[in-house]
Amino acid sequence: MIVALIFIAAFLAFVASAVAGGGAGLVLVPLLRLILPVAAIPGALSIGTAASSISRLYLFRDRIRWDVVRRFVPTALPAAGLGAWLLTRIEPAYVEFLLGCFLLLNLPALFRRAPEPGTETPLPLARLPWLGAAAGLLSGFTGAVGVIFNRAYYRLGMSKDEIVATRATNEVLLHLLKIALYAAFGLLPTSAMVAGALVAGAAILAAFATRPILAMLHEGLFRRAGLLAMVASGVTMFSLSGSQIMAIHQAWVDYVARGDEAEMQLYLAGARHATIEREDDGSFVIERRVAVADLPRPVAAALPTVARPEAITLVEEVRGFGVRYYEVYHRRGGAIVKTELAPEGTRRET
Secondary structure (H helix, E strand, O other), rough: HHHHHHHHHHHHHHHHHHHOOOOHHHHHHHHHHOOOHHHHHHHHHHHHHHHHHHHHHHHHHHOOOOHHHHHHHHHHHHHHHHHHHOOOOOOOHHHHHHHHHHHOOOOOHOOOOOOOOOOOOOOOHHHHHHHHHHHHHHHHHHOOHHHHHHHHHHHOOOOHHHHHHHHHHHHHHHHHHHHHHHOOOOOOOHHHHHHHHHHHHHHHHHHHHHHHHHHHHOOOHHHHHHHHHHHHHHHHHHHHHHHHHHHOOOOOEOOOOOEEEEEEEEOOOOOOEEEEOOOOOOOEEEEOOOOOHHHHHHHHHHHHHHHHHHEEEEEEEEOOOEEEEEEEEEEOOOOOEEEOOOOOEEEEEO
């Protein structure tokens, strides 16, 4: 069942990728995580996207912009090698999170009229080596990030067929190199090769299915679809990497309601780090646990007037708009009592 689901999803993703100018790999990441470890996903994606690039290269070979390829590929290949090596040393979730944030910056553009082809600020060809290096490095980390560079292709004044053909040419050697490097670094287990072959079959079928669709597609709609793919990829990368980062740092959020009081508790490293709470006047404050050694001098000096050191169980700093005070929880007569102190060390009236 899962095999059929991945094949169908990969076929639809690569069809959408041809129409939108990329993004298939990023869309497939959530499904591949169901059957592969995170570190093996870039290898499986590279197998699939290499097959897709070879198919598109064959179908659109007469539309390749070789002036772009000559400047892009020489720097992309060594950068991809560096990215694949860094994947064995650095957690890729942080890079994916930043890329997701970058892609989400395109969200406002979805609600504006798309510029006509040829009206955007031209991109000098001299910048292509730098773009190639960036694409190779990021691709080595994540397996597929072509959609991030959609705007660069638009600014080169390329038609939709030229974008599809040139992107395929730029990426085919890149993906083949990454496959070899992933295998060398032990990041391409048998399960990744099987999943990659499955994705590759769907990608080849999608390449032949999308050629007539591209012929009928208007240039403006092609660019609008590319913009939508960038935002969708940003949402995917942001949510998946954000969840992974939270798992790495044992971070989560709890909603706790006690009677008439409700609060959001933020946990980090498995312990409660801060709390967002609504005050009686309707304003919101953030409560954060503070060590006695980190308290302002007047507050620390006032603690002995509240309770003996051994009776104090917790001290929290409370901050809000124009509000700052400290809550001291201490034992008194078998119960936990709260005393509020102002930053000057005086007791706060409530």
